[in-house]
Amino acid sequence: MKSVVIVYTQIYAFGGIEYLFVQLAKFLKKKKIKLIIICFENKINFNKNEKNIKLIKLSNNQSTLYKAYDLKKTIDKLNNVGNILFYDEKSVAYAHLSNIKNYNVALTDPPSLMKLNKIKTKSSQNIQSKAREFIYKKFIKNGIENAQKVFVMSKWNAKEFKKSYKIKPKIIYPGIYGEFNEKGVLVKNSPFKKNLNLISIGRLVKSKNIDWLIYALNNLLNINKKNKYFKDIILRIVGHGPEIISLNKKIKKYNLIDNIKFYGHVSEKKKKLLLTMSHYNLIPAYSAYNLPALESIRIGIPVVINESCRMNELLKNNKLAKITKNSQLNFSKCLSSYIEMFKKKKIEKYKVDNLPTFKNWANNLSKSCGWY
Numbered sequence: 001m002k003s004v005v006i007v008y009t010q011i012y013a014f015g016g017i018e019y020l021f022v023q024l025a026k027f028l029k030k031k032k033i034k035l036i037i038i039c040f041e042n043k044i045n046f047n048k049n050e051k052n053i054k055l056i057k058l059s060n061n062q063s064t065l066y067k068a069y070d071l072k073k074t075i076d077k078l079n080n081v082g083n084i085l086f087y088d089e090k091s092v093a094y095a096h097l098s099n100i101k102n103y104n105v106a107l108t109d110p111p112s113l114m115k116l117n118k119i120k121t122k123s124s125q126n127i128q129s130k131a132r133e134f135i136y137k138k139f140i141k142n143g144i145e146n147a148q149k150v151f152v153m154s155k156w157n158a159k160e161f162k163k164s165y166k167i168k169p170k171i172i173y174p175g176i177y178g179e180f181n182e183k184g185v186l187v188k189n190s191p192f193k194k195n196l197n198l199i200s201i202g203r204l205v206k207s208k209n210i211d212w213l214i215y216a217l218n219n220l221l222n223i224n225k226k227n228k229y230f231k232d233i234i235l236r237i238v239g240h241g242p243e244i245i246s247l248n249k250k251i252k253k254y255n256l257i258d259n260i261k262f263y264g265h266v267s268e269k270k271k272k273l274l275l276t277m278s279h280y281n282l283i284p285a286y287s288a289y290n291l292p293a294l295e296s297i298r299i300g301i302p303v304v305i306n307e308s309c310r311m312n313e314l315l316k317n318n319k320l321a322k323i324t325k326n327s328q329l330n331f332s333k334c335l336s337s338y339i340e341m342f343k344k345k346k347i348e349k350y351k352v353d354n355l356p357t358f359k360n361w362a363n364n365l366s367k368s369c370g371w372y
Contacts, residue, residue, distance in 0.1 A: 002080050003034040003054075004371045007071065007094060008087040010041045013240065014265050015203055016174070016291050017087065017108060018046060020361075023177055025052035027362040031372055036081070038074060040067060044265075064136075068097035075100065083148065083370050092143035093136060104369050105147040107169070109288050110160040110310075141165060149368060153289045156310040172364045173314065175356030176294045185300040187320065191279060196230040196339075199278040201271065201292040202285055204241030209284035209306065209328070211250055213237070216282070216332035218254045223336055233259060235282075236274055240264045275301065280339070284331050285309050294355055297321065304335050314355060 011018065025035040029052050037046075037053055040060040047055035058070050071094050075084065084103040086095045095103050141164075144150060150169040152158045158169045191197075198217070202208045217235050224230055237260065244262070251260050263274065272295075275281070281296040283305040290311055293303045297320045305312065308326045315321035324334035366372055 001032055001034050002082070003036050003078065004028065004083075004085070004366075004369070005036045005038060005075065005078065005081045006085045006087050007038045007091045009039055009091045009094065011039050011046050012041065012043050013203055014044055014046070015239075016289060018044075019268075019291065020174055020358075021053065022050055023358050024362050024365075025050065027359070028052075028366065028371070031366075033371060036078065038071065064093075065097065068094050072098040072100065085369055086143065086147070089140050089144075092147075093139035094143070096139045096143035096146065103147055104149045104151065105144055106151045106365075107144070107157070107161055108153065110157050111164055112160060151365065151368065154310045155313055157288055170368060172361060172368070173311075173356035174289055174291060175358045175361045176291055176298060177358045178298065185298065187300045187302070191230070193229075194231055196233045196280075197278045198233065198235040198280050198282055199238065199274060200235065200282045200284075201238040201275075202283075202287070202290070203239050204237075204243040204247065206243060207286045208239075208241075208243075209286065209331075210237065210243060210247055212284040212328040212331050213282055214247070214250045214254060214256060214260070215328050216284075216335050217256060217259060219332045220336055220339075221256075221259065229339075235260045236263060236278070237261070238263045238266055238271060238274060275299070280304060280335070282335065283309055284328075286326070293321070297355065302338065304331070304338055306331060318355075 006021070008017070021035070021037060028035050035053050036056060038056045038058065040058050042055065042057050047053050056074060058067065058074060062070065075081070084100055085106060086092045086103055087106045088108045092105050095105070144165045144167060150167045151172050152161055152169040153172070153174060155171060158171055161167060161169055200210065200213055204210055213235060217233065221233055224233060251257060266274070275292070275295060276299060278301055281292060281301055281303045283290050283293055283303055285306055286308040288310050290305070290309050293305055293311065293315070296303050297318065300320070302320045302322065304322045304324060305315065306326055307323050312323050315323065322334055322338045324331045
C-alpha cells in the first residue's frame with residue numbers, strides 16, 4: 001500500500017487540525033493510501049483509537065539540529081511516500097533544517113494570531129532567547145519559501161502570509177464531513193418560554209475570546225429577567241486549554257456557575273449531540289478558521305461569529321450567520337439582537353449551498369500534493 005507523510009511536530013490537543021487528519025486518513029484509505037504522521041510531541045495519545053493513522057513519534061528531548069537529523073533519517077527509511085506535507089509554521093522549520101526535497105507546506109495560524117497566543121515568560125525576554133527566536137524564524141522563512149506549493153485556509157490568511165513571505169499560496173477551504181442539503185435545512189428557532197441552549201466549541205486560549213461569552217451571557221440573563229423570554233439560559237463550552245482558571249474566576253464573579261458548563265475535550269459523537277441540543281453556536285474567536293460554524297449551519301443552527309474569524313468571507317450572505325464587530329460589547333449586543341430577530345421573524349427553511357465540504361478539501365489537498 002502506498003503511504004503519504006505529514007510532518008506535524010507538536011500535538012498538544014484535539015482541535016480542528018487533528019479532526020481533519022482523522023477524516024483525511026479515512027478518505028485516503030478508500031484510495032488505498034496509508035497516512036503517516038511524524039511528530040515530536042503527542043500529549044493526547046492521538047493515534048490510540050485511530051487505526052487508519054500510523055503515527056511515528058520521534059524524541060523531543062534533543063537539540064533542534066538533532067531532531068532535524070532524526071526526522072531526515074526517518075523519512076529516508078520510508079518507502080513509496082511521495083511528496084511530504086509539512087503542516088503549520090512550527091513544522092516548516094524542520095523542512096529547511098532536514099534538507100528535505102520535494103515537499104509542500106500547509107499554513108494554519110497566520111503570524112498575527114501566533115503572536116496573540118504566545119505566552120510571555122521571563123526567559124523569553126532575555127537576549128539569548130530572542131536570538132534563538134530570530135534564527136528559528138529564518139528557518140521557517142526558508143522552509144516556506146523553498147516549498148513546491150503552499151496551502152492556506154482563506155483569502156485573508158493568504159494576504160497576510162504574502163506580506164511575510166515571498167509566496168503565492170493556494171487557498172483550500174477546509175470543510176465538514178457530509179454534504180449540505182441542496183433543498184435547504186430546517187432552522188432551529190429560539191425556544192421562547194423554554195430553556196435556551198447556547199454552545200461554544202474551541203480551545204481555551206486567549207485568541208478564542210471565551211471571556212466575551214461570560215459577559216454576553218450575563219447581559220442576556222439581565223434582559224431575560226425583564227422580558228421573561230426563556231425559562232433559563234445554559235451555555236455549554238466544549239474544549240480545554242490554559243485559560244480555564246481565569247474563566248472560572250470570572251464565572252464566579254458574575255455568579256454564573258449554574259448557567260455555564262465546561263465539557264473539556266469530547267468525542268465526535270458527544271460533540272454532535274451537544275450541538276444538536278443547542279439553539280445558537282457562539283464564536284467570539286480571533287481565529288484562522290472554524291469548522292464548528294459549518295457543522296452548525298449544516299444542521300440549521302444559527303451562529304454568532306466574530307468578524308476576526310477568518311472564514312467569514314464564506315458567510316457574508318448566509319442568513320444563519322450573524323457577523324459581529326471585533327469587541328466584547330458588540331458581540332454581546334449582536335447576540336441579543338439576533339435572538340430578538342428570530343423571536344419576531346422565524347425562519348423555517350434556508351438553503352445553505354456553496355459551503356466547503358470535507359470531501360472537497362481532502363480531494364483538493366491530495367491532488368495538489370500529488371498523492372494520487
